[in-house]
Amino acid sequence: MTTADTIERTLSRRGYRLTSPRRTVLDTMRGLGNHFTAEEVQHASPEVGRATVFRTMKLMRELGVICQVVLDDGTAVYQLADEDRADHHHHVICTECGRVTEFASDGLEGELERVADETGFEIDTHRLELYGRCASCNS
Amino acid sequence: MTTADTIERTLSRRGYRLTSPRRTVLDTMRGLGNHFTAEEVQHASPEVGRATVFRTMKLMRELGVICQVVLDDGTAVYQLADEDRADHHHHVICTECGRVTEFASDGLEGELERVADETGFEIDTHRLELYGRCASCNS
DNA sequence: GTACATGCAAAACTTTTGCAGTATG
DNA sequence: CATACTGCAAAAGTTTTGCATGTAC
Secondary structure, eight states, rough: OHHHHHHHHHHHHTTOOOHHHHHHHHHHHHHTTOOOOOOHHHHHHHTTOHHHHHHHHHHHHHHTSSSEEOOOOOOEEEEOOOGGGGHHHHHHEEETTTEEEOOOOOHHHHHHHHHHHHHTTTTEEEEEEEEEEEETOOO | OOOOHHHHHHHHHTTTOOOOHHHHHHHHHHHHHHOHHHHHHHOOOOOSSSSHHHHHHHHHHHHSSSEEEEEETTTTTEOOOOOGSSSEEEEEETTTTTTTEEOOSSHHHHHHHHHHHHHOOOOEEEEEEEEEEEETTTT
16 A cells, blocks of 8 residues: 555556666655655666656656645755645645645635635636744744 | 836835846836746847846846746746735636736635644745636636 | 946756667566 | 667756946946
């Protein structure tokens, strides 16, 4: 049931090959922990060609197994998607240690409907990132 | 009271010089309307050096007169900040025509406090982008 | 007159692509 | 064994920097 199995299985289920470079990149991302940039993955997997790192990460994004997190300053990092809420969730980002926590909010959705009414938009999706200090950085 | 005056005044108030290239870039951004990328500004102001376009846009970001909008696919565009709510607001983005509308939501803030409690984070700021189709694209 | 700002060209990055060779299913 | 994938190197694209010159205040 581990995340590991699921991702590898997602790949083959979708008809992609489980190659050694892909395994390496996946393991690297797992090893990098909470979040990472393309550059970090690249640096941590020197045996994999640069192009392959980018290609693999692009594929993972398409498959939804990693999700983009936009930082306070507008830069983007990535995170292995928590499989329980791979579909829809948001991020709380610690501006001190960089830790990213996922969360889902039901109460939010009602609020969004109100905005939809006001603006006349039909809302499909949204992105919400919260920035602050996590419990341990705050003490 | 126009946005125009305000930005120019902000510059001098903060000790920056009101140079001709800066005026050009500002006017270009105004002319580009709702939102724009660095590349679009650059292309629309051929008489200004590339480096200056970037330097000016960076300065404008720092001064808060333009704000970053993250699109559905993770790319970033910019928008002249609506001065009434230059402090804090969110964006509704039409995925069809690209139109960006700003809005503020009070109801949202309470929801965020709940998340703060749950996660143990102390939230400082947040970023919220809604994606959908605007009234005219939806008809 | 003196900082501050500009333009240019070069440098530093980041990401993509073409292609011949390799290995997965 | 067909073809999807890889690695490399080159290309393309984006943002930054150094420095001599120009100019707003």
